[in-house]
Amino acid sequence: DGGITQSPKYLFRKEGQNVTLSCEQNLNHDAMYWYRQDPGQGLRLIYYSQIVNDFQKGDIAEGYSVSREKKESFPLTVTSAQKNPTAFYLCASSIGTSGFGSYNEQFFGPGTRLTVL
């Protein structure tokens, strides 16, 4: 059964701690994305990766880091430098690299709700 998984569903951390959110896909997709969702705001792009061992900053990369060592996996680390880390984090993947005029359906995981106490 192909899909994209995120774990854990809920995560609680103390202020000042780094935390890593997991994202795995078995869809054989090249591209993967991390978004942050806050109430009343659209999805904001944190990082994206179009191929293994390569990733680019999105609109709100400060305080976050990622790695893409395997095609299936794109973990996100929320560092202590992120000023307001409490949010709902969504991981997504798409079949190929984006480019002008290309169809880019993104498939989403169920999300991780991070609460920093």
Added chain:
Amino acid sequence: GEDVEQSLFLSVREGDSSVINCTYTDSSSTYLYWYKQEPGAGLQLLTYIFSNMDMKQDQRLTVLLNKKDKHLSLRIADTQTGDSAIYFCAVERRSNYQLIWGAGTKLIIKP
């Protein structure tokens, strides 16, 4: 800068039509998308429209695109309680081809 705007809430009676509107600033998008998010879940693609089309119909869904006014709408006919969700429109950003997302419209169904 590039922006996508949507109203945050829409309330309709069960059985009526729902029309969710979206305006955008970047007109370079080849595809424009509507995604649906159910409570506590990720998003899933609902439908999309190619930029050279004015209208696309898919069962109860109708997408209208007015490129001149940079306006996209999603009409859901015969709205049911199962349509309760947040609906996002997304367009492609010219600078890096990534998607820009609206804030999402929460559709509330009244019995």
